[in-house]
Amino acid sequence: MSSPAEAHRTIGAEDAEPSSSEAPGAALAIYLLLGFLFGIILIKAEIVSWFRIQEMFRLQSIHMYGIMGSGVATAALSVALLKRAGVTTLGGDPIRVTRKELGSGRRYVLGGLAFGAGWAMTGACPGPLLALIGYGVTSMIVVLAAALIGTWSYGLLRPRLPH
Amino acid sequence: MIETLSQPWPWYIAGPLIGLMVPLLLVAGNKLLGISSNFRHVCAAVLPSRANFFRYDWRGQGGWNLMFALGILLGGLFASLALSDGVPIQLASATRADLAELGISDFTGMVPAELFSWSEIFSLRGLILFGVGGFLIGFGTAYAGGCTSGHGIAGLAAFELPSLIAVISFFVGGLLTTHFLLPLIL
Numbered sequence: 203m204s205s206p207a208e209a210h211r212t213i214g215a216e217d218a219e220p221s222s223s224e225a226p227g228a229a230l231a232i233y234l235l236l237g238f239l240f241g242i243i244l245i246k247a248e249i250v251s252w253f254r255i256q257e258m259f260r261l262q263s264i265h266m267y268g269i270m271g272s273g274v275a276t277a278a279l280s281v282a283l284l285k286r287a288g289v290t291t292l293g294g295d296p297i298r299v300t301r302k303e304l305g306s307g308r309r310y311v312l313g314g315l316a317f318g319a320g321w322a323m324t325g326a327c328p329g330p331l332l333a334l335i336g337y338g339v340t341s342m343i344v345v346l347a348a349a350l351i352g353t354w355s356y357g358l359l360r361p362r363l364p365h
Numbered sequence: 366m367i368e369t370l371s372q373p374w375p376w377y378i379a380g381p382l383i384g385l386m387v388p389l390l391l392v393a394g395n396k397l398l399g400i401s402s403n404f405r406h407v408c409a410a411v412l413p414s415r416a417n418f419f420r421y422d423w424r425g426q427g428g429w430n431l432m433f434a435l436g437i438l439l440g441g442l443f444a445s446l447a448l449s450d451g452v453p454i455q456l457a458s459a460t461r462a463d464l465a466e467l468g469i470s471d472f473t474g475m476v477p478a479e480l481f482s483w484s485e486i487f488s489l490r491g492l493i494l495f496g497v498g499g500f501l502i503g504f505g506t507a508y509a510g511g512c513t514s515g516h517g518i519a520g521l522a523a524f525e526l527p528s529l530i531a532v533i534s535f536f537v538g539g540l541l542t543t544h545f546l547l548p549l550i551l
Contacts, residue, residue, distance in 0.1 A: 230432045232393045237433035240386055241440020245475075246370070246448060247379030250441075252476040253456050256464060259536075259543035262457040268376030269383065270517060276384025277398075277522035284388050297391050302510065302520065302527040310509050310516075310531040317505025317512065318538020322547065323498030325476060327513040328400040328506060332434055336441025339476055341483050341495070348499025350412070353404035355500070356507040357418035363508065 229292075244333040252325025259322055309365040320352075371450040387519050396429055399515030401506035403427065403434045418507075467551040480551070493550055509534070 247269060248254045258266035284297050291297065321327050324345050326334060331349065334342045356363075374382075390396040406427030409419040453473045461472065471478045485491035506512045509531045511520060517535070520528025 229394060230429060233390075233396070233429045233432040234436040234439075236386065236389055236393065237436020238440040238443065239436075240383070240433070241437035242444050242448065243374070243379055243382050243440075244437065245441055245444035246374045247376065247383075248373055248454055248475070249379070250475050251454055252481070253454055253460065253464070253472065255539075256543065257457050257460040259539045260460055260463055262459045262463075265376050269380040270513075272377055272380030273384040273518050274521045276381040277387035277518055278384075278524070280385060280388040281391065281522060284391065289392065291392055291395050293394060295395060298395060299391070299523050300397065301523075302525050304527050307527065307530055310527050311534045313505045313508025313510070314516075314531040314534025315505070315538035316501045317509055318535040318540075319542040319546070320498045320501030320503075320505055321513075321535065322539040322542035323494050323550070324502065326502070328404065328502065329437055329512070329514055331502070332400070332437040333441035333444075334475060336438035336443075337445045337475065338442075339474075339481065341481050341486065342476075344486055344495045345499035345502070348496050349503030349506075350404055350407055352500040352503025352505070353401075353507040354408045354412050354414065354419075354503075356504045357405070357408060357414060357416040360416065360418050 232292075240329065241333045241336060244330050245337055250326065250330035250334050250337065255321065255325040305365055309363070312364070320349075367448070371448045373450075373452075373455070383518060384522070387522055390433075394429065397515065398519040399430070399511055400434060400437070401503075401512040401515060403430050404503050405507060406431055467548065469551070490550060505538075 244250050249266070249269065254263075254266060257263045281297070281299065289297060317327075324331075324342075326342065326345065328349070331342055331346055335346065387398050390398050405419070406423045408414065409421065409423040409427075412419070454475075456472060464472075464477075469477045469479055479485070480490070480494055486495055502512075509516065511528065511531060513532075513535065516525075516528040516531040521532060
């Protein structure tokens with residue numbers, strides 16, 4: 203299913219941005235700081251809590267839905283405002299959001315179902331997994347190791363999976 | 366100030382703060398919020414493989430993302446050291462009752478100690494929760510090209526149809542697992 207050219211193109215949707223020139227040291231420190239803040243939010247909003255995820259999947263509280271809804275609205279609104287105001291990146295490039303490729307859509311359904319099952323079992327998605335380990339729930343290191351094996355397995359099986 | 370920050374943050378504060386990560390990362394360098402790509406970067410860096418999926422410039426493409434991930438870990442550490450109030454989560458009573466029925470009695474901490482302590486790992490249940498659960502997180506996010514951050518926040522905010530399909534599938538998978546699989550496992 204995947205030609206070499208396509209293999210190069212369909213990398214994870216999250217990292218599809220072309221790498222642009224950036225000053226290594228100072229620029230990387232910004233991402234460390236933003237991650238630090240993100241980690242604190244994940245803990246203090248209890249998004250990392252196995253119990254909260256159960257509450258969400260049992261439709262028994264607005265908490266997680268409120269976070270996702272207001273998060274998406276804030277992100278959409280602020281990006282629209284940035285674009286309208288003509289704000290550039292710190293490096294002076296215009297703001298651009300890389301589009302994701304739909305393809306047949308099957309990868310989003312099948313991959314999504316698999317991830318959703320793992321999310322409900324462990325109560326953690328990738329960000330919270332890291333925050334939990336930092337928070338001191340060290341057994342999550344085992345879940346992280348299993349996740350790495352999962353991604354590695356996907357990489358090996360990818361040519362045979364429907365996308 | 367610290368006292369206020371140490372209490373659990375309500376959704377209407379936390380949600381917008383998470384949403385702001387998207388414009389901040391764009392301004393920082395046209396980066397799209399996302400975490401799960403780091404699994405791929407780490408695989409490309411340390412696990413030997415000839416698969417095309419892992420043959421790319423992980424430092425150039427993923428360097429920022431790995432720093433972001435390290436930041437999340439340190440943020441979690443900081444929250445436990447400086448912003449912890451030690452009060453158990455105010456869980457919905459219906460959830461508490463449902464989980465009690467599944468045999469969970471310890472509601473302190475972020476994860477139930479009965480399921481996720483180190484001593485549980487080598488039980489069959491632990492093997493499924495830690496091993497299969499973790500595997501599915503890594504496999505599913507790589508296959509779907511994103512997780513709750515990349516698709517759920519950044520993707521939906523950009524009105525991406527792929528992200529909408531992915532997020533709906535996340536929830537279908539999670540709902541089915543919670544209501545049909547977990548009762549068998551726990």
